[in-house]
Amino acid sequence: xxxxxxxxxxxxxxxxxxxxxxxxxxxxxxxxxxxxxxxxxxxxxxxxxxxxxxxxxxxxxxxxxxxxxxxxxxxxxxxxxxxxxxxxxxxxxxxxxxxxxxxxxxxxxxxxxxxxxxxxxxxxxxxxxxxxxxxxxxxxxxxxxxxxxxxxxxxxxxxxxxxxxxxxxxxxxxxxxxxxxxxxxxxxxxxxxxxxxxxxxxxxxxxxxxxxxxxxxxxxxxxxxxxxxxxxxxxxxxxxxxxxxxxxxxxxxxxxxxxxxxxxxxxxxxxxxxxxxxxxxxxxxxxxxxxxxxxxxxxxxxxxxxxxxxxxxxxxxxxxxxxxxxxxxxxxx
Amino acid sequence: xxxxxxxxxxxxxxxxxxxxxxxxxxxxxxxxxxxxxxxxxxxxxxxxxxxxxxxxxxxxxxxxxxxxxxxxxxxxxxxxxxxxxxxxxxxxxxxxxxxxxxxxxxxxxxxxxxxxxxxxxxxxxxxxxxxxxxxxxxxxxx
Numbered sequence: 001x002x003x004x005x006x007x008x009x010x011x012x013x014x015x016x017x018x019x020x021x022x023x024x025x026x027x028x029x030x031x032x033x034x035x036x037x038x039x040x041x042x043x044x045x046x047x048x049x050x051x052x053x054x055x056x057x058x059x060x061x062x063x064x065x066x067x068x069x070x071x072x073x074x075x076x077x078x079x080x081x082x083x084x085x086x087x088x089x090x091x092x093x094x095x096x097x098x099x100x101x102x103x104x105x106x107x108x109x110x111x112x113x114x115x116x117x118x119x120x121x122x123x124x125x126x127x128x129x130x131x132x133x134x135x136x137x138x139x140x141x142x143x144x145x146x147x148x149x150x151x152x153x154x155x156x157x158x159x160x161x162x163x164x165x166x167x168x169x170x171x172x173x174x175x176x177x178x179x180x181x182x183x184x185x186x187x188x189x190x191x192x193x194x195x196x197x198x199x200x201x202x203x204x205x206x207x208x209x210x211x212x213x214x215x216x217x218x219x220x221x222x223x224x225x226x227x228x229x230x231x232x233x234x235x236x237x238x239x240x241x242x243x244x245x246x247x248x249x250x251x252x253x254x255x256x257x258x259x260x261x262x263x264x265x266x267x268x269x270x271x272x273x274x275x276x277x278x279x280x281x282x283x284x285x286x287x288x289x290x291x292x293x294x295x296x297x298x299x300x301x302x303x304x305x306x307x308x309x310x311x312x313x314x315x316x317x318x319x320x321x322x323x324x325x326x327x328x329x330x331x332x333x
Numbered sequence: 334x335x336x337x338x339x340x341x342x343x344x345x346x347x348x349x350x351x352x353x354x355x356x357x358x359x360x361x362x363x364x365x366x367x368x369x370x371x372x373x374x375x376x377x378x379x380x381x382x383x384x385x386x387x388x389x390x391x392x393x394x395x396x397x398x399x400x401x402x403x404x405x406x407x408x409x410x411x412x413x414x415x416x417x418x419x420x421x422x423x424x425x426x427x428x429x430x431x432x433x434x435x436x437x438x439x440x441x442x443x444x445x446x447x448x449x450x451x452x453x454x455x456x457x458x459x460x461x462x463x464x465x466x467x468x469x470x471x472x473x474x475x
């Protein structure tokens with residue numbers, strides 16, 4: 001039993017000589033960058049990471065700033081989650097072998113003008129960085145990272161069984177648009193209603209994270225919770241208001257709450273059921289060049305990973321069930 | 334060697350268990366770490382720290398802080414031995430966006446106030462929340 005599993009102690013050893021331990025066992029399976037119109041989605045289940053030495057390896061990849069953040073988290077589980085989240089981002093991006101200089105540890109991050117984290121590439125004379133976009137999200141039991149090229153991306157994950165203490169409808173009335181409240185109100189079964197609520201709570205932040213990210217997102221939560229950006233847009237399934245909630249995946253659209261006829265058609269959503277336990281929402285830009293030819297669905301490839309240990313492509317398996325959106329699941333061996 | 338001056342982050346002794354106060358001692362060793370990234374938290378909810386003029390305005394009563402701690406504990410289902418105090422940051426306690434919203438709704442209910450202001454976005458710690466609550470109560474009474 002690893003000392004890490006000891007409930008009351010959280011012991012990690014960082015010794016100088018353990019660095020070569022990392023070097024010898026470090027191996028990330030390289031991947032080519034996702035082509036356009038394709039999204040790569042990587043997730044890790046914290047419960048599958050049991051080795052304290054592995055966790056040490058991950059911790060070793062982090063910047064001083066990120067390490068400080070880990071220390072600040074209260075309790076073993078939160079520390080572990082913080083380490084895994086950063087390790088997932090760093091190892092995922094490093095897999096794409098952008099150039100020989102890039103390793104999980106060498107990556108630098110910064111925030112763009114909207115507060116969204118992005119890679120700060122070390123620029124070279126002859127080298128232009130790839131237009132790589134990423135976004136991460138986590139719950140206590142799943143951490144995910146989505147990657148695209150040439151498209152903004154926002155993701156959000158939530159536990160399917162998440163419950164809220166407040167009444168769903170009064171909660172929705174503060175945060176959701178009128179149409180969404182009507183939709184939820186029209187659901188007679190409380191369990192189905194709760195599920196739809198959680199789906200919306202995953203889809204809405206996901207949309208905001210795609211291009212506005214944290215500043216706007218935090219403001220959305222903090223700004224009096226009324227008239228906040230959350231309310232200014234409506235997420236709908238297909239064209240129907242009162243949904244039928246069987247498993248048919250229909251297109252998910254976002255529209256302005258003030259002007260429902262103004263369908264914001266730039267954005268494409270995918271809603272997944274992941275590992276049977278989570279909802280995951282992915283929002284990307286539509287490829288406008290394809291508009292004339294009709295909707296070319298985006299492809300999605302999903303991997304479950306334990307960086308340096310194993311990667312498993314799970315798209316097309318029962319671990320990934322597409323429940324909303326027109327995405328095609330792609331299996332890559 | 335870890336990229337942090339001198340000391341390792343976590344104690345390596347086999348007999349000493351990792352305690353919160355040890356972590357706090359160690360943080361003081363990080364003075365020389367340069368923060369190359371502004372804003373250090375990568376958790377899904379990052380709360381801005383309040384501007385200084387706002388902080389000076391009032392310091393909440395201990396009872397208010399205690400009440401906030403209680404509500405936070407309940408919402409986050411924190412174990413009994415976990416430390417929640419005025420200094421605790423919501424993000425460090427593991428509050429995600431849904432938790433934060435529920436905490437605020439809980440506070441509104443408990444104190445009979447309505448958090449309708451932009452000031453809510455400046456709440457980073459339990460103390461900030463308590464200060465805001467008292468400010469709103471005062472306003473309500475005026």
